[in-house]
Amino acid sequence: MSETLNLYPPPKKLEWAEGSSAIGSSFVIHAQDEQSERIAFELRLQERLNAAAARIGGGGSSDKTAVNVVRREGLHPQGYMAEWDGGEVTLFFGEAEGLHYAAVTLEQLLVRHGRRWPHFRIEDEPDFPVRGIMLDIGRGKIPKLETLYALVDRMSALKFNHLQLYMEGFDFDYNEFRDSFPEATPITAGEFRLLDAYANERFVDLVPSQNCLGHMGPWLAKPAFADLAEHPGGQATPLPVKLPPTTLNPTDPRSLELVGKMFDELLPHFASGYVNVNMDEPFGLGRGQSKQRADEIGVPRLYMEYASKVFDIARSHGKRILMWGDIVTKHKEIIPLLPPDVTVLDWNYDDHTSFEAHCKLLSESGVPFFVCPGTSTWSAITGRTDNMLANIADAARHGKAHGAGGLIVTDWGDSGHWQPPVASYPAYALAAAASWHTAKGALDHAAMEQYVTECMLRDGSGAAGKLTLELGRYYHLENSTLENMTYTSYLLNRGLSSREKLESETQMLVQLLVEIGGRGIPFALDYRYEEMQDWLRSREEELSGLRLDLPDAELIKEELRNALRLVAHGAGLHRYIFGLELPDAEAERAWLAHLQADLADIIETFNRLWLARNRQGGLEASARNLYKLLGQYEDRLRDCEAKKEK
Structure with a gap:
């Protein structure tokens, strides 16, 4: 045929x-x-x-x-x-x-x-009953309502049926706590009701998601809540670095009172039968104010003692519970203590680690679970495409083989949420296909690329899908061992310094990641600068040739162009720190002046593009490290001028 x-x-x-x-x-x-x-x-x-x-x-x-x-x-x-x-x-x-x-x-x-x-x-019919997206709105980037409507439409076209908007800051307009967050521009109760109705009409279940233990840093940074922290004033580490407070003290009754008040305000605005209570990454749990109780019963039971009370609060609102699975799969003695109405969200975002072991464990233990891979776009500016492709395919295959009830692709906002929305389109499309028809959808990258081109971006040139995938491959030219991020993103967030200090502090970062549960691969870098320049020129040419038939076509192209400029700027910063093709002090000063002017323009464009789709609150925090780097350029230039005058 x-x-x-x-x-x-x-x-x-x-x-x-x-x-x-x-x-x-x-x-x-x-x-x-x-x-x-x-x-x-x-x-x-x-x-x-x-x-x-x-x-x-x-x-x-x-x-x-x-x-x-x-x-x-x-x-x-x-x-x-x-x-x-x-x-x-x-x-x-x-x-x-x-x-x-x-x-x-x-x-x-x-x-x-x-x-x-x-x-x-x-x-x-679908392979996974629940198929969806978790979008991080807790790292400052809170979309406007029309942006969220567009996301729901995009999801409906992909046959997704589940949307979570992850919250860890003041992302919902809690009436009782509004005075503590005057800088915030949260989603209001009325807006959530409108979005909930809009999503339900399209068979997308809008699921409330609010942190209840870890990831409470924005709250614990406020005077009104500071003494609720497991480590008020910060958590000491074996390194000369202190971690800011992020975890609630589970033994303080006021922690549960806070959760109860949050849920009382938040949950009535959602028709969903679910709530995600999160409960992941409670850094320092049992080593601060709850240490006495942890010494008595152990950290795993301390965790479940608190979690069970959070579950009760959620149940009082008629909700079934979703929770992240990192603590459950790490401390297997918790598994028999899990109630049957709790679904574990098993997450993993690295292509070198398979979902297989956790899927098998949860399945054999009779625990309901979803698999949660990632878009690989956070801390990466334009993504890490090949990591994403393998991560989603692995989640789908093993999730289906072991009876996962859902597949949720996560779209985080770590390191300022600098990635443009379109950078996540390939991941959305692949996750939709892999969760609907795993055998055909998980590995058919060509069909995914064509769908992105024809349906998501309506590109008359036929190149948009390929370009969005290729934009997420610059990290291969970094040859960096940093995990869950690109070196370029890390460098831009970290700021200006010497090569020696960069290498020393990056090794310290690796040790710190080990301290809080990471793998801790020693830092190595083989940056291919000249190839990066060729790569950037090719992507800029391809971007200029796109013919998008969308109301926001020019905005999309501007977002991608500025994202490419950020990547290029990171390459330029690497050149300065490592002294590549900068033979003398005058060449260094001239390149530094170029970096200063370039970054000033990037920031101005970044701010304008942010406000086209998102609310004002969070913009300052997202751009803070870019402004810090800009200030370092200006300080260094003044030093250069002072030395020149002498």
């Missing part, structure tokens, strides 16, 4: 019939019974299909194409069947969500095949 059918995520079963036919100028819905008619009406099925047909313009006959809607018992609740024989379209479904996904399939067919379709029969 010479015909092809471009659908992403790929359907489970596709059968061909002879020939192809043009659809009519519009669609008319014929329902089998009153219940099917009601569901089709509630989904605005006819309106959606006609709107999609109108967007692709003319070319079909003036006739209307009938869409027969048939409810059939026994189909997967999210499954559907679709047939096109040249005369009419027939859609079979069991539940409303299945009919929604059938409609998404037809909408994509219109976008990618126009008005002539090969004759086909599709039988389709």
Whole structure:
């Protein structure tokens, strides 16, 4: 059969019939019974299909194409069947969500095949019941409501059904605590209700997510909450570095009172049956104010003693519990203590570590769990593409093999959340396909690239998908052993210094990561500067050739261009620190002046682009290290001028 059918995520079963036919100028819905008619009406099925047909313009006959809607018992609740024989379209479904996904399939067919379709029969249902995205809004980058609406639309087109907005700062407008965060621009209760309704109409479950133990740094930095910390004033380490307070004291009743007040305000605005209580990375737990209790019962039981009380608070709101699994899988004695209504979110973001062992452990222990790989875009500016591809595929394969109930791709904002949204598009697309049809979706990178080009970015040049993937490959030219970040991002955040100090402090960072649970690979660097310059020039040329057919096309291109400038600036900073092709003091001073002017312009553009999609609050914190570096350039230039005058 010479015909092809471009659908992403790929359907489970596709059968061909002879020939192809043009659809009519519009669609008319014929329902089998009153219940099917009601569901089709509630989904605005006819309106959606006609709107999609109108967007692709003319070319079909003036006739209307009938869409027969048939409810059939026994189909997967999210499954559907679709047939096109040249005369009419027939859609079979069991539940409303299945009919929604059938409609998404037809909408994509219109976008990618126009008005002539090969004759086909599709039988389709997902491998993972829960498929979604966790977007970090807790590191300052809180999107505007219209930005979040656009994200939900993007998710719906990929057949995702779960969205978490991760919170660790004042990201929701808690009325009782507003006075402690005058600088914040949080999402209000009314906005969350609007977003919740918008998401639910598209079968996306908007799940509240609020930290309750670790990752409470923004709260513990405020005077009103400082004494709730496990380590008020900071946590000492074996190194000459002190970690800021990030973990609540689990033995202080006021910690639970704070969680209770948060949930009382937050949870009523969500229809979801879930809440993510997080509970991950409680650095220093049992070594500060809770040490006496930890010495009595052990750190794992101390953790569960507190967690159980948090679970009770969540249950009082009628919620089932999601929680990160790092402590559970590290301390296996906790597993028998987990209640059956708790689902563990098993996370791992490195391609050298497989999900297999944790999936097997949780499955054999009878613990409900989701697998949670990452976009690999945080602390990376434009991403770490090949790490992402392997990480998501591994999560999908082992999650499916061991019965994971969901796959959630995480999109964090570490190190200032500098990555543009489009940098995460390939990861979103791959995670959607891998969680819908693991066998075909996890490794079909070409289909993913084509979907990003044609559907997510609507690029007439045909190059956008390939470019977004290639933008996340500059880290290979760094040849750095730093984990979960790129050297370029680290360098820009760390600031100006000598080569000797850079290497010394980076080794200290590795030791610090060991102290808080990291792998601690010794730092090594073989930076390929000349190749990086060639790579940057090629990407800039490719970016200039994109022809995006989107309302925010120019904004997307500006975001990518400024992200590339940040990468290029990091390369320039490396050149300065290591003295590459800078033979004398005057050459160094001239290059430093170039860096100062370049970064000033990058920051100005960064601020403007941030405000196009996101709220003001958090911008200062996100750009703080860029301003710090700019100030260091200016100080160094003054020193150079002073020496020159002498």
